[in-house]
Amino acid sequence: MNIEALQTKYPIIDWEVYTEDSRMYWKIIRVGNHTEVYQVFKDMLKTFDRDDLVKLCSLVQERFNSTEPTKDKEIKIWVELKRLFEPDANEELWKF
Structure with missing residues (x-):
């Protein structure tokens, strides 16, 4: 078997x-x-590495x-990716 x-x-x-x-x-x-x-964003993230996430984010940004x-x-994908890559400093969550 070819592992590569x-x-x-x-x-x-x-x-x-x-x-x-x-x-x-x-x-x-x-x-x-x-x-x-994928139907659920969380399931998609489970199969992605950082390169996948960065590329998807750039493709989504380019389209929108x-x-x-x-x-x-x-x-949903736009909001979730913005949350992951562009935290809002004014949101309570990011103040901690």
Whole structure:
């Protein structure tokens, strides 16, 4: 068995909100069209390393610099990533 092949890291190149039946998911698209689908943000974080998180954040920021998030999943990912990367010094939580 080729252990290196099992450890190959496919960088994130895009994301989208994906709907199946009546449920919405985040679809993470990696190099080579490898995709992952998540319904819960916390579950997505469990499979990400820091590089994934930084890349996703930059892709989300890039998209919403020119448009406004309209779907609940778009708003959720925008808010959660802003919370992770841009803590608000005026919030009580960040004063401690």
